[in-house]
Amino acid sequence: MWNKLNKSMMLCQMLFGLSFYGVLVSLTRFFLEELNYSEADTMMVVGAFAAIGPLFAIAGGFIADKLLGAYRALTISYFAFTLGYILLVLGATSLHVPTAMAGIALASYGRGLMSPSYPSLYKRTFATHKDFENGFPINYSVNNIGAFLGQYLFPILTVYIGFSGGFTLSAIMACLGLLTLIMLKKPFSPLGKPIDTQPISAKTWGIFIAVSVVMIALVFFMFSNMDVGQNIVYAIGLVAIGYFISLMFKAERAEKYRMGTILIATFLTTCFFVYYGQMMTSMNIVAINTLQGDLFGFIPIEPEAAMAMNRCGVWLAGLSLL
Known part of the structure; x- marks a missing residue:
């Protein structure tokens, strides 16, 4: 069941969990203390960063x-993470808000590109669908281990190496994931769909670049103008739902029911992750203002790392079910 490809992909997934959630848990204090944002503005920006990925x-x-295929999209997503974290390093070093905003905009774009690409590519590394079903919960647990370590360790590391040091570690880990995917290009080629193996035309690259620029610019604008940005989020959701419903009307009767079920499940799942991301930011601010001391009196923990206990519970529960 296990092979070099799916093991390497799980390594990339753990590196993503470590780097992304390490950045996410650090951003609240970074905006509050380094960029002098108010708690309300911090909650809006960091909450939007946590929530925009699923959208x-x-x-x-x-x-x-x-346009590109799962492998190319996943590889580009890790490049976006790497570049985004580098911009965060520059923003933290110079305390330049637009640079920091550009960094989290790129990271948001990378997460949106990675989310649908990773499961599709990961599934193809297994010989049978049953093997994939048995392996995917382990992959999810690996992601949560990375997220737990990132959320727990980064606030502690930031005390010693600063925010720029923490963001640098995230950039290094994202770069390692990128290099892993690049080195596996040849083994992945036989597993891909036709779109993964065919050369990309200049027109397709142009469409991809245009869509990507619009996405990144949109997120940057949203983070810089949250009053307008929240309405843009609602508009994106409504347009996506409207497009899906239009496809339903063109489908056969049985297909309509299946698509309707998918629409409801997707809507509920997206709502959960959007509000979960915002809740996590709110809880971080509460923790920074109220928590102090060590966990159980002897385990060192920074206040904003309290959310790591959620990830710890998830992967422990997941492993117990295997």
């Missing part, structure tokens, strides 16, 4: 399925 997965799925 952008809609566009990421279009790019992966219609």
